[in-house]
Amino acid sequence: MRIVKSMSFDAAHYLDHDPDARPYARLHGHSFTLEVVIEGEPQAETGWVVDFGDVGEALQELHDALDHRLLNEVEGLERPTLENICKWAAAKLKPRFPGLAEVRVSRPSIGETCIHVL
Secondary structure, three states: OOOEEEEEEEEOOOOOOOOOOOOHOOOOEEEEEEEEEEEEOOOOOOOOOOOOHHHHHHHHHHHHHHOOEEEHHHHOOOOOHHHHHHHHHHHOOOOOOOEEEEEEEHHHHOOOOEEOOO
8 A cells, every 4th residue: 555645845946057057047936745655554553554643744844844945055955956855855754664655746836746766
């Protein structure tokens, strides 16, 4: 089975590594959605793969680190692409949730998503 929980955050970033100086080299912001997928069998004593409350607490910690921030200043996100945000979030969550199967980060307003499969 797989359970899925998501959260949203708003943040700014810039991606100045592009030699063509595309618009995203300038400081700009997005509304992001971060979604985690945890795989496993329901525990006999609870009936849950994991407690959604525990997942919610972990996502709140990520929210606090990311929301209304300049992502380039977040340790480990100096180049905050969707791909790197996925990897960063997975590294934070995997020790707490060994069944972590996927992390998805999207910018719904522009139809872009990255899926990190673990």
